[in-house]
Amino acid sequence: MNSQHSSSRPNSSSLKxxxxxxxxxxxxxxxxxxxSSSSPPQTVSSPREMCRRYLxxxxxADASMASAVGSRRAWSRALLLxxxxxQSRSSNSSARRVSMKKKCLGEKIKKKKKLxxxxxxxxxxxxxxxxxxxxxxxxxxxxxxxxxxLNTQVKVMTxxxxx
Amino acid sequence: MDxxxxxxxxxxxxxxxxxxxxxxxxxxxxxIQRLITVPPDNASSxxxxxxxxxxxxxxxxxxxxxxxxxxxPAAVSGEPPLLKPCAHPFNSSLTFPSNATLIxxxxxxxxxxxxxxxxxxxxxxxxxxxxxxxxSEPAESDSNPNSSQETKSNQRSSAxxxxxxxxxxxxxxxxxxxxxxxxxxxxxxxxxxxxxxATDSHSLxxxxxxxxxxxxxxxxxxxxxxxxxxxxTALVLDEIINHVQSLQRQxxxxxxxxxxxxxxxxxxxxxxxxTESLSLMQxxxxxxxxxxxxxxxxINGNRQQYQQQWHFDALHQPGWGREEDNHIFITPxxxxxxxxxxxxxxxxxxxxxxxEL
Numbered sequence: 001m002n003s004q005h006s007s008s009r010p011n012s013s014s015l016k017x018x019x020x021x022x023x024x025x026x027x028x029x030x031x032x033x034x035x036s037s038s039s040p041p042q043t044v045s046s047p048r049e050m051c052r053r054y055l056x057x058x059x060x061a062d063a064s065m066a067s068a069v070g071s072r073r074a075w076s077r078a079l080l081l082x083x084x085x086x087q088s089r090s091s092n093s094s095a096r097r098v099s100m101k102k103k104c105l106g107e108k109i110k111k112k113k114k115l116x117x118x119x120x121x122x123x124x125x126x127x128x129x130x131x132x133x134x135x136x137x138x139x140x141x142x143x144x145x146x147x148x149x150l151n152t153q154v155k156v157m158t159x160x161x162x163x
Numbered sequence: 164m165d166x167x168x169x170x171x172x173x174x175x176x177x178x179x180x181x182x183x184x185x186x187x188x189x190x191x192x193x194x195i196q197r198l199i200t201v202p203p204d205n206a207s208s209x210x211x212x213x214x215x216x217x218x219x220x221x222x223x224x225x226x227x228x229x230x231x232x233x234x235x236p237a238a239v240s241g242e243p244p245l246l247k248p249c250a251h252p253f254n255s256s257l258t259f260p261s262n263a264t265l266i267x268x269x270x271x272x273x274x275x276x277x278x279x280x281x282x283x284x285x286x287x288x289x290x291x292x293x294x295x296x297x298x299s300e301p302a303e304s305d306s307n308p309n310s311s312q313e314t315k316s317n318q319r320s321s322a323x324x325x326x327x328x329x330x331x332x333x334x335x336x337x338x339x340x341x342x343x344x345x346x347x348x349x350x351x352x353x354x355x356x357x358x359x360x361a362t363d364s365h366s367l368x369x370x371x372x373x374x375x376x377x378x379x380x381x382x383x384x385x386x387x388x389x390x391x392x393x394x395x396t397a398l399v400l401d402e403i404i405n406h407v408q409s410l411q412r413q414x415x416x417x418x419x420x421x422x423x424x425x426x427x428x429x430x431x432x433x434x435x436x437x438t439e440s441l442s443l444m445q446x447x448x449x450x451x452x453x454x455x456x457x458x459x460x461x462i463n464g465n466r467q468q469y470q471q472q473w474h475f476d477a478l479h480q481p482g483w484g485r486e487e488d489n490h491i492f493i494t495p496x497x498x499x500x501x502x503x504x505x506x507x508x509x510x511x512x513x514x515x516x517x518x519e520l
Contacts, residue, residue: 027421054422061418120400127407137372140379143403147386150410157417161424 015068016152022064023156030056059083065153075142078130 030053063083069076121139125131128143384390384399387406393399 050422054419057422058415058418061414118396118400120397120404123404124400124407127404127411137375137379140376140383143407144379144383144386147383147403147407147410150407150414154410154413154417157414157421161417161420 015149016156018068019065019152020156022068023061024160026060026064027057027160030060059086061153061157065149069145069149073142073145074134074138075129075131075146078133082129 062079066076066079066083071077071080118136121136124139124143125134128134128139128146131139131142134142380396380399383403384393387403390399390402393402
């Protein structure tokens with residue numbers, strides 16, 4: 001979805017700019033798709049279409065965020081993996097492979113969960129993408145970075161929505 | 164002939180490197196005993212001690228021409244070698260050498276105390292100095308094996324010191340911090356064992372882990388607003404989870420809004436992307452383009468209105484494009500561009516999405 005990265009110099013451009021560009025591109029692509037199919041200006045009033053569109057936009061937002069971050073963060077990798085597996089789920093059996101991997105990880109996770117048996121830490125795993133397979137220490141790290149990125153995402157999206 | 168009798172002889176010890184046992188030995192013995200009893204008072208006595216050695220050494224110099232030429236610095240550094248011969252004449256108190264070394268160390272490092280005396284008085288004043296210098300001590304002693312006796316006494320004293328350190332709680336906090344710092348910098352984790360705590364590797368590793376987790380929790384607390392006041396890991400984690408949840412919901416809500424608000428924004432996005440990649444237009448943008456009302460739903464009737472607005476009002480940016488309106492939008496843009504004849508105009512109407520670069 002966000003294969004094209006506008007920033008040729010990812011280090012100099014900030015996370016915010018990378019995310020914005022990626023997200024706007026995705027939006028453009030999304031907007032183009034249905035319009036090309038239907039010639040009459042379909043007001044997107046039908047709930048189903050709107051729902052589909054909303055889901056696509058949300059996925060686009062997450063994906064552009066994750067690709068803006070890059071692969072250096074575990075949560076972004078996990079998020080991208082999830083999105084790509086979801087996309088290819090219908091077409092391939094790659095999704096099955098991914099789910100198998102997750103099952104194996106699940107066993108590892110139980111061990112790690114025992115170490116830090118805090119309930120809250122386990123709750124936090126559900127919210128941070130890829131948090132299932134992390135130990136408490138790195139989970140907190142990833143959570144901090146994830147919160148920062150979510151803040152950026154929200155700011156950018158409010159600006160887009162307001163304008 | 165007791166020049167030093169009146170004072171508390173800090174390391175009066177150094178005095179007798181001379182070889183004249185007898186009178187002087189007796190005197191020194193008394194002084195040393197006084198030394199042992201006096202010190203536990205408080206830190207101030209220690210500072211008195213600090214001053215004393217040099218003066219005393221000076222006096223001793225007068226007494227006997229044998230002592231080292233530099234009393235002041237040597238009073239401290241010269242003590243170790245001076246102590247050696249001291250050990251001999253003082254058979255009365257076997258504990259003397261260790262005490263003397265300890266006292267000398269105290270003079271050096273502001274740790275004071277004999278075996279009996281607790282350092283509670285002295286320690287709170289310089290806990291940090293305490294630890295740093297204590298840590299450097301073994302290194303120093305290791306690096307300066309002047310003599311076997313000296314090292315032995317050093318080892319003895321360092322062993323005793325370590326025992327004492329374990330008991331002092333104030334220093335433990337510092338050791339925690341230092342241990343944590345070490346953990347960050349060095350692959351080995353140097354952690355001090357606390358009193359009553361197991362010192363096996365497992366618990367040490369666990370303690371280091373816990374410290375790491377606590378450090379990260381602090382970072383998270385700073386990120387999440389309103390978490391600073393909360394105390395207790397569970398509540399803070401709850402707060403963090405709520406924050407993450409709310410942020411995720413916000414993203415979903417905004418994406419819903421975007422889905423309903425702008426069905427078609429192709430052309431605008433095209434221009435937008437083009438200009439965005441060029442420059443930072445935020446400064447131009449925020450000054451020139453006030454946020455305009457966004458048409459909530461594209462209604463046929465309003466289209467023409469907006470188009471007229473587009474023609475007449477350069478600043479207005481409906482920002483929504485329909486498939487059939489694309490060409491219409493492009494032409495007003497072109498006209499606007501020609502009107503304004505500046506690159507900024509392009510950024511103006513396409514860059515309405517105040518994106519910050």
